[in-house]
Amino acid sequence: IRVVAEDPAGNTAESPRLLVTIDTSTFIDNPAMVAGSDNGIFSNDSITSQTRPTFSISGEMNQSVQIFIDGVLVDTITVTDRNQVYRPESPLGDGSHSIYYVITDKAGNTATSKTLNFTIDTFNTTPVAIDSIGGQTLAEMTGSDGKIYITDTTRNLLFSGSAEPNSKIEIIINGLNVGEVWVNEKGHWQMPVNPLYFTEGQLDITVKSTDRAGNVNQEKYSIWVDTHIQVFTSEIDDNKSSSKTDWWSNSSTITMRGMGEIGATVSLIVAGVTLATAVVAANGQWELSTDQLPEGKYDITLSIEDNAGNRKEEVHEIFIDRTPPNAPVVTYSDIVNDLIIMQGTAEAKSQLIITDSNGNTYTLTVPDNGKWSMAIPYPSEGKFTITSVDAIGNRSDDVSLDIMKEVPVISLSPDSDSGTVGDNITRDKQPTFIIGNLESDVVVVQVDINGTVYNAEKNADGVWFFTPGTPLADGSYTISVIASDAAGNQKNSLPITVTIDSTLTVPEIALAAGEDNGVSDSDNVTNHTQPKFTLQHIDADVTGVTVNVTHNGVTDTYQATQGADGWTFTPPAAWNDGTYTLSVTVVDRAGNSQQSASLAVTVDSTVTVTADSQHDDASDDATATAVTPPESETVNAE
Template identity: 30%
Template sequence: MAIRVKVVPVSETITAATPATTVANNVVVLQQSSDVALDIDPDQVAGYVKDGQDLVVQLKNGDNVRIANFYVDGQAPSQLFLVDKEKLVAVDLPAAASDGPLAASYLPQDTLAGFDSMTAAGAATTGGGVSGAMILGGLAAVGAAVALASSGGDGGGGGETSPPPPAPPPPDTTAPSAPTALAVSADGRTLTGRGEAGTTVRVDSNGDGRPDTTGTVGADGRFSITLSPPLTNGEQITVTLADAAGNVSGPGQVTAPDTTPPAAATNVVVSDDGSSVSGNGEPGATVGVDTNGDGQPDITGVVGGDGQFTLPLDPPLTNGETVSVVVTDPAGNSSPPVSVQAPDYPDAPLLDASNGSVISGTAGAGLTIVLTDGDGNPIGQAVADANGDWSFTPSTPLADGTVVNAVAQDSAGNSSPVASITVDAVAPAAPVVDPSNGSELSGTAEAGSTVTLTDGSGNPIGQVTADGSGNWSFTPSTPLADGTVVNVVAGDAAGNTSPPATVTVDASAPAAPVLNASNGTTISGTAEAGSTVTLTDGSGNPIGQ
C-alpha cells in the first residue's frame, strides 16, 4: 500500500500544513534527527524493531517501513508519530536500546495530521481509537485490545464471528539492578562495569541528570564505554541501566581520575604597601607563594569557596621583588606559575652625623630627600647627585638635640623608610696630652673623637681616634725634636671641634743626680726638679724610687 510521510527537523513542529510525500520502497531516509509522521493507524502496527541506526515499523499486513538514521550517536533522538482519527499520535520508544524488538506506548496529540488520506490508502480500521495506556511488548500487536470482527456469507445468513486475538503479555515494570564494579581508566578514556545483560548503559558525566554517553551491557554482564572527551578532572559520574521496557535502575557512581592541572591563578597582585598578595584560583586549592626565586613556596594558603585568596607577606616586599604563585589542587596537580612584581620603593637614605649647620648623606641617585624634625615639621629638601651624595644647609643651624628625619622619594612619589639622626652641636672637651720626649704622643679625649695633632706652626703631625675609654696615642715615624710644640684638638662625628691642648717635647735628659753619703738607713740627694730618682744596687737590683 502507498504510505504518506511528513518529516521535519526535531527543532520544528509537524502541523496539518506540513507537506507530505509518498514513502518510496517503504524506506524513509533521515538526514538528521527528525520528527517523522507516518499516515498509519496504530492498529495497523505489529511491532517495532531497532536495527542498527534504523527503526523498522512492522505492519500486520506483512509490510515493513524502514526509517533510516532514526538513531544517530551524538544527536537528539528522532520522534515517530502515527495517525488516529485525523490527529497525530506520538510513539514513545526507548531513547537508546540494543538492536531488537522495542516496547512502545502511545500518547495521543491534539495536532491534526493533515494527510490527504488518513489511513494509508483507505485501510480499514476496526478499533475504536488509541488509548495512552496501550503498550507494545516486543512484536505484540498494539491493536490486540480492540476486537476484530468479520462476517461470512453473502448477507442475511448467520455468519461466524472470528475469535478475539490473545491478550498481550503484561508489561515489564521491573527495573534492572544498579550497575556495579564501576571504574574509570587512569587516562579517563574508558568506563567499565557490570550490569544486567542487554540493558542500555546511561552515563551522566556533568551532573545534569541526562545521559551524555550510552552503551550496552554485553551478554557476559560486562560493559566498556569510551568517554570522549576523556574525564580527568575528578568528575562525579552517575551510571544507570535501562531495559528494553524503559525501566531504569538506581544510580551507580564513580569518580574520574584527577590528572588535570588547575588553571593558573588570575588577578594576582601585591598590595601597594607590599604586605600581602591576592588573586583568584580554584576553590579549595592550595596557593604557594615563592618570594625569593628558589622555586619553593615560602608562604602557603587556601583558596576560599568564593575563589579568592589573600596571603600576608612578612616582611613586606617593597624592593621590586618577583613573586611567583602556583595553585595546587587536592589531587596534587599544580598549575603553571604566575609571576608579579612587588612595588619598588627606594631604600632609606643614609644620614651623616651633624652639628646642625649642614645635613648631609647618601641615597639613590636622583632621589629627592625630604627632611623633617621630630614633630614632622619640614626642615628642607635635597636631591641626590649622580654619585648619590646630597646635602642641605639650613638658613639657621639646627639646635643641639634636634631630631632630623629623612625619607627618599622617587619620581612616582614612592617613599623609602625613615632614617633619623639627632643634632649634636656640643663640642668635645679639650683633650689631655701627656708629657712626651717626642717618640710618642698620648693622652685622653672624648671617646670616639678624632684627635688631630699639629706643631706650633699648624703643620700636621698626625691623627688618631680615641678608643671607647677615651685613650689615644700616636707614634711619629721620626721622634719629634726637643722643644717642638704640639697642639692637640678633638673633633666629634658631628663636626664639632674642642679647644686645643698643648705640650712641648722634652727630649733632653736630666743632669745626673747628686747622692749624699749614707749609713744605709736613708739615701738622699738632689736631682732635676720633678724628676723620678730610681735606685738600684751594684747588680742592678732595684732598691727603690
C-alpha cells in the first residue's frame, strides 16, 4: 500500500510503499509413523517396538508447530522442510499413545492436525506352547523314556497351543516353515500340519510367536515320530523242534532272546498273565528267562512295546516236557563174528544211544512198536551204557550192560615148559602158567588144578600168571582157568593137561657081549676097533641118547641108536689102539637129563713079539703086526 498527494498546482508526492499481507488461515498435515519406525508385522498399523518412533511433519513452511503426545505439549519446532520428521527426545513407555500437532502462523492463524493413536510394544513374553497334537496332550504323547512321540501320521495333525494374543504363530519343522496362524484374542491358536512333514525319527520343531510390534518369542521341541515297531525277532534257547515258530523245551528255566528296538519292553504273556519282561539293550538285543512255564503244549505271547507305545505281538506254540522216558529194557541174544546182537524195548520214536567201553557211540530210532535191535562191534571190556532220549531231549536213566565174550586161555610159561615147548610136559614141579585172552576189565582169575582152585596174580605189566605155592608131584594134571569181571560175568577156559616129570633113570654103558674079548671078559679090553656097546636103564620117555667118547683129550659126541635089542652104540669108524672113555647122556621129554658113569675101554688090535738077535744084520727085536689069532686059539710067539 502507498499514498499519493497532489496540490492544487498539480504537484504530487508519493509515500513509501507499505507491504501488507492478508493471511486468514494456515495448515498442518496429520502425523504419520514413518516406515522405519512402523516396524511390526504391518507397516501401516502404527504399532512399533521402538520407544522413540519417528513421525512425519508437513505444514506451512517456517511456521511454529507445537507437538502434543498423550495431550501434553512436549516440543515446539519450526517447519523448515517438506519432509521434516519428529522423534521424541525421551523414550515412551509400552502401551497406547497419541500424537497431534498445532501450527500457528505469523498472522496468528492456527491449525490442529488429527490425533494419531499409536502403540509402543517392546516385548513378547507370553509363553509359547504346544498344548496338544492330533488331540493328544504332550503328556499323553510322552513315552516311557520321557520323549514326546507322534505315533500316527495317517492324517493331518492339528497342533494346538497358546501364545500372546493376536500374535502370529509359525511352525518350523527341521528348519522348514510348514505354516502360519494368528493367535486369537484369548491367546489360543490351532494349525493343521500335513503328515508328509513327519518322517520317522527325531523332529526339531520350533513354534515362533511374532506380535504386531515385531517382538518374537519362541519355544523349541524335540519330537520323535515312531509309528510302528521296526524290528522284533524272537527265539528260544536250545529249541528241540525243527520249526522256528513252534518251540519245544525240556529245561526247567526257559530262556528266550531276540532283537528289538532299543529301550523297548518285551513281555512274556501266558493266559493273560505277564510272567517275565526284558528291556532291549543298547545293542538291540533282549533276553528273558522264566521258570514258571508248566509242562504241556499251549500258546505263549511275546509282546514288545516301544517307548512311543507302539506294540507288536508274536504267538508261539510251546511244548514243555521235562519228564524223562522210562529206562530201556536191554538183552542180548548172541555174539557173532565179534558182533553182539543187542535187543530190547524202549519208548517209541525215542532215540536210543548206546555207548561202549571204548567210547564209541551208536544210535537208532526206536520203531513205533517200541521194539529195537542192533548189532554192535564188541568192545575191549564188553561194557555198554544204553540211554533212551525222547524227541524233546529228556534222557532216561542209563542202563548198563556188561558182557564177557573172550574165553581165557592158560598155558605153560615158556620158561617152565622144560621139554619140547608146547607139549605141556615139564620137569618143573612149581611151573608158572600164563593166562591170556582176558578182557581188560577182568578182576579175578582162578586156576583149577584137578578140582582145586587157586587165585592167579597180575604182574606189573598187566599179565595174569599162576605159580603153585608148593611143588606138584609127578603126574598128569587137568588145569583150567576161570576169569571173572566186576559185573560177575565168568568165562572158563578149555582145560589143558600138564605132565610133571621130574625124574629120569641114570643110564649105564657097557661093552656088548663078545666085545670084551681079551684074556678077561670083564677087563674092558678089546681088539675090536669098532666095538659095540649096549646102553642100559634107558627110560621109555627119553627123547635123546648121546654117547660122549674122549680119546687123547678130545671128546666126540655120537647119537645112540635104538633097535630090537635095545639101545646100542658102535663107533662109526675104526678106532686106533688106545684107551677110550665113554659116557652116555639121556634127556627125556620133560627136559630131565642124566649121565652115566664113565666107562674106560682099551682097544688093542696088535701083537708084539720079542726074540734074541742071531745075526749081525738083524735088529735087536722083531715085531709082528696085524697078527689075528684064529677063533678059540691062542698063539704064543717064541
